[in-house]
Amino acid sequence: MQExxxxxxxxxxxxxxxxxxxxxxxxxxxxxxxxxxGMQNQVDYYRSRGYYVVFISVxxxxxxxxxxxxxxxxxxxxxxxxxxxxxxxxxxxGRFVVAKYTExxxxxxxxxxxxxxxxxxxxxxxxxxAYNFIGRLNVSLIHVNHVFTLEFARNLLRHAIRSGSTVxxxxxxxxxxxxxxxxxxxxxxxTHRKDSLDNLVRSEIARLEKTQVLIHVSTDDLEFFDRHxxxxxxxxxxxxxxxxxxxxxxxxxxxxxxIIDLLFVGHxxxxxxxxxxWLFEQVWPLLSGEGYRLKxxxxxxxxxxxxxxxxxxxFESCFVGEVPDLTPFYSAAxxxxxxxxxxxxxxxxTIEALAIGKPFVGTSKAYRGMPMDALEQFxxxxxxxxEAFANAILCALxxxxxxxxASRAAYIKLxxxxxxxxxxxxxxxxxxxxxxxxx
Numbered sequence: 001m002q003e004x005x006x007x008x009x010x011x012x013x014x015x016x017x018x019x020x021x022x023x024x025x026x027x028x029x030x031x032x033x034x035x036x037x038g039m040q041n042q043v044d045y046y047r048s049r050g051y052y053v054v055f056i057s058v059x060x061x062x063x064x065x066x067x068x069x070x071x072x073x074x075x076x077x078x079x080x081x082x083x084x085x086x087x088x089x090x091x092x093x094g095r096f097v098v099a100k101y102t103e104x105x106x107x108x109x110x111x112x113x114x115x116x117x118x119x120x121x122x123x124x125x126x127x128x129x130a131y132n133f134i135g136r137l138n139v140s141l142i143h144v145n146h147v148f149t150l151e152f153a154r155n156l157l158r159h160a161i162r163s164g165s166t167v168x169x170x171x172x173x174x175x176x177x178x179x180x181x182x183x184x185x186x187x188x189x190x191t192h193r194k195d196s197l198d199n200l201v202r203s204e205i206a207r208l209e210k211t212q213v214l215i216h217v218s219t220d221d222l223e224f225f226d227r228h229x230x231x232x233x234x235x236x237x238x239x240x241x242x243x244x245x246x247x248x249x250x251x252x253x254x255x256x257x258x259i260i261d262l263l264f265v266g267h268x269x270x271x272x273x274x275x276x277x278w279l280f281e282q283v284w285p286l287l288s289g290e291g292y293r294l295k296x297x298x299x300x301x302x303x304x305x306x307x308x309x310x311x312x313x314x315f316e317s318c319f320v321g322e323v324p325d326l327t328p329f330y331s332a333a334x335x336x337x338x339x340x341x342x343x344x345x346x347x348x349x350t351i352e353a354l355a356i357g358k359p360f361v362g363t364s365k366a367y368r369g370m371p372m373d374a375l376e377q378f379x380x381x382x383x384x385x386x387e388a389f390a391n392a393i394l395c396a397l398x399x400x401x402x403x404x405x406a407s408r409a410a411y412i413k414l415x416x417x418x419x420x421x422x423x424x425x426x427x428x429x430x431x432x433x434x435x436x437x438x439x
Contacts, residue, residue: 016052016084022137024161026153027145028121029057029064029088031077033267034239034348035174038217039145040081041240042172044417045424047082051141054134055083056156058121058149065091085133089124089152099123104190112195112203113181113188114147122151126160134160141431144171147207154210168431171208172215172237175345176224178204183344184270205229213431215423218346218369233430237423238370239348240415241355249327249356261292261397263333265326265352266300271343271365273303278386279339280311286390292397294318297329335359335396335403338366339389346370354380354411359396359403361389371414378410379403 016022023046027039039055046053057078064071071088078086103119104111111119126134139161144153150171157167178200188195195203205228208214213233216222222236264279266272276296294315296304301319305312312319323329330336336353340362346369353360364382367375372382379402383389396403413419 016137020052020138021050021140022052022054023141023143024054024056024134024137024139024153024156025083025143025145026056026058026149026156028060028149029074029078031074031080034345035145036077036081037241037348038172038174038239040242041417041420042143042145042424043081043083044242045421046143047084048421049425049428052137053083053085054137055081055086056089056126056130057086058089058152059091059124060117060121060146060148062091062093062096062120064124065093087126087130087133089126091120091123092125095125096120096123100190109190110199111188111190112199113186114177114195114200114203114207116189117148118151118207121149122155124152131160135162137161139163139167141428142167142169144169144211146174147171147177147204150207150210168213169211170213170215170427170431171211172217173208173221173225174217176204176221180344183342201228208232213427215427219371220369221345233427235423235427235430237420237427238415239346239351240417240420241348241352241411243417245327246355249330257328257332259293260295260329260333261335262294262393263329263336263358264294264296264300264338265329265336265349266296266298268299268302269343270303270307271340272298272300273307274342275339276300276304277308277311278341279337280315282386283339283389286386287393290394292393295320295329295333297321297323297326330356330358333358334400335361335393337393338362340365340368343368351411351415354407354415357404357408357411359400360407361392361396363389374414375410378406378413380406380410 025039025042028035030036043053043055055078075088099119099122107115142153142157144150153169161167178197181200182197185194187193208229213235214225215235215237216225217237217239219236222234226234296318297320299322301321336358338347338350340347343365347366350360350362350366360380361383363384367382383392
């Protein structure tokens with residue numbers, strides 16, 4: 001198999017010594033996403049604590065083989081995390097075909113869509129050079145992202161890491177995956193039917209029983225997993241935003257783009273399409289006389305065009321599409337909005353708006369998984385009716401300076417690197433204590 005590792009610039013000058021404490025971070029190849037921001041924060045954290053950081057991207061879909069058309073783009077995106085060394089696992093078709101039958105039998109013909117994704121990731125493999133490199137490291141910790149990549153990480157511990165099962169493990173859940181799979185109507189590729197929520201929850205909890213320390217990115221996730229896994233160690237570390245993004249934004253020229261009154265940023269997902277539909281059908285008629293300039297940035301345009309083509313055509317001028325750099329759009333925006341009416345997991349776009357100190361207007365779903373009592377101390381509230389949402393926009397634009405200050409103050413108090421790193425310190429302490437090993 002061909003060489004698959006990607007070297008970061010700092011690797012040219014420094015190689016890990018035999019005594020270097022290394023951490024291996026394992027996660028899906030999802031750069032420039034909510035999960036991606038979390039994984040980049042992990043890299044920043046471990047580097048700040050003196051670890052040599054190896055990142056392994058692990059595919060969670062069987063199409064991610066060596067000839068996948070997006071691999072070059074994904075590699076570039078993953079490289080932005082800044083790990084000392086980055087490797088990419090690929091799906092080996094033969095191994096995958098064998099595994100899908102053996103896993104189905106092992107699960108007594110009761111595997112769920114969640115189990116399918118877990119076994120898919122476990123069937124991925126690295127190059128021999130990658131395995132040899134990892135085998136020479138003094139690995140002190142392995143950090144797993146999503147339950148989906150857990151079995152890949154456990155296989156790596158058994159077969160590639162020289163100290164094997166003595167290495168402590170932390171798993172960052174990122175979401176309640178059973179809920180997420182249910183919401184998007186995931187089909188079980190073994191049964192060709194949808195699984196019940198109860199079966200998906202059982203699968204997820206059974207998988208997570210195999211690790212001792214769990215990090216959660218939202219208060220909702222923390223409460224759910226603490227209730228279902230009371231004997232495990234749970235830590236809350238909500239997403240943070242890379243400060244370089246914030247500083248780049250502050251230094252950006254505000255004259256580079258025409259002023260945007262209202263900005264929405266979103267990926268191609270059903271919840272984002274539902275949000276735009278609610279905005280245009282329920283809220284916009286209440287604001288139509290204000291003459292506000294609205295811009296919708298990101299691949300969300302594709303979802304809206306598929307689900308509500310009439311709205312897509314009517315408001316075509318509002319859709320910008322995907323852009324290589326969000327900085328000029330955020331810089332030009334007077335107010336960031338999140339008219340969410342559905343969705344699971346914490347909203348990184350909400351946190352991003354708070355981080356850059358922009359007036360923000362969101363619904364309860366935009367603040368999902370966040371401590372609302374603490375946010376309300378800064379004047380941030382959810383607005384769930386069309387009238388309340390429209391009035392909140394009018395207020396935010398009328399009191400722009402005060403709203404911007406409230407956003408940034410809330411971010412510093414609840415989501416900053418200082419807060420995040422303190423939580424990660426606690427997770428590492430728990431994981432490295434006696435007994436915090438994988439089973």
